[in-house]
Amino acid sequence: MVADQAQAKVCEDEEIRVVLADDHPIYRDGLAALLGSVDGIRVVGTASTGAEAVAAAAEHEPDVVVMDVSMPVMNGIDATRAVTTAHPHVGVVVVTMSEDDATVFAAMQAGARGYLLKGANQAEIVRAITAVSRGEAIFGPALARRIADFFSATAPVAETAFPQLTSREREILDLVAAGRSNAQIAAALYLSPKTVRNNVSNVFAKLHVADRAEAIVRARDAGLGR
Numbered sequence: 564m565v566a567d568q569a570q571a572k573v574c575e576d577e578e579i580r581v582v583l584a585d586d587h588p589i590y591r592d593g594l595a596a597l598l599g600s601v602d603g604i605r606v607v608g609t610a611s612t613g614a615e616a617v618a619a620a621a622e623h624e625p626d627v628v629v630m631d632v633s634m635p636v637m638n639g640i641d642a643t644r645a646v647t648t649a650h651p652h653v654g655v656v657v658v659t660m661s662e663d664d665a666t667v668f669a670a671m672q673a674g675a676r677g678y679l680l681k682g683a684n685q686a687e688i689v690r691a692i693t694a695v696s697r698g699e700a701i702f703g704p705a706l707a708r709r710i711a712d713f714f715s716a717t718a719p720v721a722e723t724a725f726p727q728l729t730s731r732e733r734e735i736l737d738l739v740a741a742g743r744s745n746a747q748i749a750a751a752l753y754l755s756p757k758t759v760r761n762n763v764s765n766v767f768a769k770l771h772v773a774d775r776a777e778a779i780v781r782a783r784d785a786g787l788g789r
Contacts, residue, residue, distance in 0.1 A: 579696045582608040582623055584616035584642065585631040585658075590681070594629070597685055604692060613637030613645075620646045620653055626696040629688075630675070632659040632666060640666075640673050640753050647674030654695035658683070665738065665751035667702075676700045724785040727769045733787075735762045740779050740788025 581604055585591040588611070595606045608623040610616040614636040620628055628646055632639040643655045656677035657670045670678055677691045677700065694701040725733055738748045749759045763775075772778045782788055 577603075579604045579627060579692060580607045580623065580625040581605065581692060582610065582616065582619045582625040582628045584610040584613070584619070584628060584634065584639065586611045586634045587631075594688070598688070598692075601685075601689055604689065611635075613639055613642030616642045617645045617649075620650055624650070625653060627654045627656060627692050629656050629658055629692065632657060632661060632670070638753050640669050643670060643675050644673040654698070656688075656691050656695050656701075658688070663751055669752060678702045724782075724787060725770065728766060732762050732766050732769070735759060736766050736778065736782050737787045739763065739766070739775065740782035742779075742788070 581598060583591055583595055583598075583606060585594070591609055591611070595609060598604050598606050607625055608619040610619045611634070613634045616628060616630060616634075616639075617637070619625075628643075630639045630643055630646075634642070637645075639657060639659070643657065646653055646655060654677070655673075655675045656679060657675045658679045658681055659666065660681050661667075667678055676698075677695045679687060679691055679702075683691075691701045725736065728736065734752070735748055738751065743751065745756060745759045745763060748754070749756045752759075767774070767778055770778060770781055772781060779788065
């Protein structure tokens with residue numbers, strides 16, 4: 564019944580053109596079939612890599628790109644940034660397995676206006692695509708609460724703590740303070756391990772700390788790593 568109501572609501576509006584980007588063919592094809600059954604939504608292209616998603620957005624000029632995060636050639640975060648930079652009118656809905664805060668915020672910073680976890684039902688996916696096509700932002704209820712909590716808890720700290728650090732260095736220090744390893748930070752921020760190592764070294768030098776443990780103490784005293 565809920566899916567039928569969502570479907571009927573879409574029918575009232577102009578057709579929404581969608582590109583689907585996911586490197587798992589079973590999920591991608593299944594989602595294409597699901598959306599193909601919804602009046603008012605038309606899947607105009609699919610992609611299996613981030614680079615293909617960027618090309619498909621340029622070729623088909625969709626209203627919405629449904630974007631996976633973990634894809635070969637170019638990850639979904641970089642692809643989102645490329646799509647939204649070249650085509651600001653295109654909305655991106657990220658659909659992924661990851662609930663990691665760093666991934667959520669990286670997607671937001673890249674320009675995504677929607678974020679759903681894989682496993683979302685038809686009504687949730689249709690609702691997200693419809694909302695984003697109208698210029699709205701939509702996140703699952705649990706994610707929305709975490710986003711609100713994150714910004715209310717850390718925004719003042721981010722503005723004032725360690726002004727000698729760049730925004731990227733402060734972001735990495737926050738993850739260091741949360742107990743993440745360099746490898747985990749690289750995966751979360753979609754950076755190379757070498758880039759993370761260089762940034763961590765720069766942080767240590769700028770904070771005049773001898774090691775990671777001392778950096779964590781300094782960062783947590785300032786409210787980072789929550």
